[in-house]
Amino acid sequence: MLKEKLQKALERQQLVTIIYMSKLGGITKRRLKILEIRDDKFRAYCYKKHAQRTFFIDQVLAVEPVIKKENEMIE
Structure with a gap:
């Protein structure tokens, strides 16, 4: 399901916010523009x-x- 959401964002060139867990277990929130999806x-x-x-x-x-709302700045 997550891969499908990422794929839609790529196709629509839409920014996404993700919650990501690093290999060491740290959790971060990131704002991304998807450029390419390959396998895993x-x-x-x-x-x-x-x-x-x-x-x-x-x-x-x-x-x-x-x-995005009109007149709202995205960081």
């Missing part, structure tokens, strides 16, 4: 790190689309 991982531009990063789908705990 995906590449995205991470607005928190201001760089492209690779994420493993099985370490994503939640995915939500970023809803």
Whole structure:
């Protein structure tokens, strides 16, 4: 189900917010633009790190689309 949400975001070029668990067990919230999905991982531009990063789908705990409101600035 998470992979389908990521795929839709990629197709729509929509920003998403994810909750992600690192290999060491740390949990972070990230705002991403999905660039590519391959097998069990995906590449995205991470607005928190201001760089492209690779994420493993099985370490994503939640995915939500970023809803832009008129005149609202997205960080």
